[in-house]
Amino acid sequence: MSRAPRLLPAYTHRLNNGLSVILHPLPIADSATVDVWVQTGGRNEPLQWLGISHFLEHMVFKGSERLAPGELDRVIEGRGGITNAATGQDYTHYYITVAATDLPDTLPYLAEAVLRAGIPPEEMERERQVVLEEIRRAADNLGHTAYQLLLETAFGVEHPYGRPVLGTPESLMGLTPELLRAYHRGWYRPEYMTVVVTGGIDPDQVLALVEREFGDPASGSAWTRPPIPPQPRPQGILRRESTHTRLEQARLKLAWPTVSLEAWEQVCGLELLAAVLGGGRTSRLVHLLREQRGWVRRVGCSSLVLKEGGLFCISARLEVENLERVEATILREIEKLQQEGIGQAELDRARRLLTHELLFSAESPSQLASIYGYYETLVGVQRLQEYLELLQAFTPAQVRELAQQYLSPEAYVVALLKPAASGAAAASELQLACR
Known part of the structure; x- marks a missing residue:
């Protein structure tokens, strides 16, 4: 076995069937986490199968020929453990956290569920209703709604990243057990998977356990990734607005x-630029817009990076009457950074x-497994x-150059979620519009 990064040491191994294995012992930990990652998500879905990755994530917990529906949860939770899963645009992953001594008895259940999902038709019909309810709840979640509006505006529905990972009610109704089984066979293969185990473990013993449970060769043919169009680049300011009845303050998102x-x-470098502009109370935008002027309730900056594209995003929560001056101030601060640069401090x-954000997020076995x-x-x-080394290597001039290269004041995306007009105000607006 070979050792991986110096600051976050782990043992890495690749099985003969192509499976990547990462093991990180934490001698002081009494728990162990197993995190199984699959290289598929919304990015690989044809439009007519929208939401199939997330739906399959749900169905993995419905068992196999040897595992009854819900048995994985019963076994793990019966020992005081935790089990869960998540689906993104570029991945799906399944994880359990148990007492380290329970790992040999519980990991086989996770492997059976993930590798040999049965997709029982009767369970699929029941779970379809669960996912439909999840879609309804997501539509009621203000943060999720604003984020999805941004992705739809920035990428468009022709690009997978502009579509909802959960799918739509219409796309979900078209999914069948046969489709989910075919998708599972094509993507849930060793060469597309990584198994991470962290916590109070013996690396050699756990490697043998992983090889026993995950070491079989794949059957059938792998799926090739569908072609993905280039990320759109706005030729000016692309603006899209929507309203929400439960919203009290506007959600403004600017993205490049x-x-x-x-x-x-x-x-x-873009991570550093985001931290300079909107990371913490002393960052430029937080200090100016919230602490000094009080124009926003919240403001922050992030760099979203995916396999097939990225967005530099500035988000704010604020009163509608402050929208125009806040957007103008953000653009002025960007231009100021581009012209004057930043200081070493x-x-x-x-x-x-x-x-510290990275190191603090790797303190527990489950956090560490997720990062790996x-x-x-x-x-x-x-x-x-490389990430930790590059953070130290960047100079103020290089960060300034990134701002000049990517943050154009003349070409960016605006996604705005505003409170819906109520009662008399809505009627008044309607009358004015009709004149």
Whole structure:
């Protein structure tokens, strides 16, 4: 076995069938986490199968020929453990956290469910209603609604990243057990999977256990990734607005297309730029817009990076009457940074913030397993060390150049979620519009 990043040491291994295995012992931990990552999500879905990755995630818990529906949950929770799963645009993953001594007895259940999902038709019909309810709840979630509005505006529905990972009620009704089984056979294969185990473990014993449960060769043919159109680039200011009846304050999102995970050095630099502009109370936008002027209730900045594209996003929660001046102020601050640059102390603060954020998020077995699985699935676990080293290497001039290259004041995306007009105000607006 070979050792991975110095600051987050782990043992890495690749089984003969192509499965990636990452093991990180934490001698002081009494628990262990197993996190199984699959390299498929919304990005690989044809439009007519929208939501199939997430629906399959649900159906994995419905058992196999040897595992009754719900038995995985009963076994894990019966021992005081936790089990869950998540689906994104570029991945699906399943994880359990149990007492370290229970790992040999519980990991086989997770492997059976993930590798040999049966997709029982009667269970699928019941679970379809659960997913439909999840879609309804998501539509009621203000943060989710604003985020989805941004993705739809920035990527468009022709691009997979502009579509909802949950799917739509219409697309869900067209999914069949046969489709889910075919999708499972095509993607849930060793060469597309990573198994991460962290916590109070013996690496050699756990590697043997993983090899026994996950080491069989795949059957049938793998699926090739469908072609994905290039990420759209706005030729000016692309603005889209929507309203929500439960919203009390507006949600404003400004975004600029950036880079995919392949441009790793720029990815790390954009993280620093986001921290300078909107990371913490002393960052430029938070200090100016919230602490000094009180124009926003909340403001922040992030760099979303995916396998096939990226967005540099500035988000704010604010009163509707402040929208125009807040957007104008954000653009002025960006132009100021582009013209004057940033100081060394400002860059050092952003460096410390991001470094500690990563290290603090790796303190428990479950957090650590998630970080390893995410990196290995999307960009390779070796990038963890490179990320920490690149954060230290960037200069103020390089961060300024990234702002000049990507944050154009003349070409960006605006997604705005506003409170719906109520009662008399709505009637008045309607009368004015009709005159």
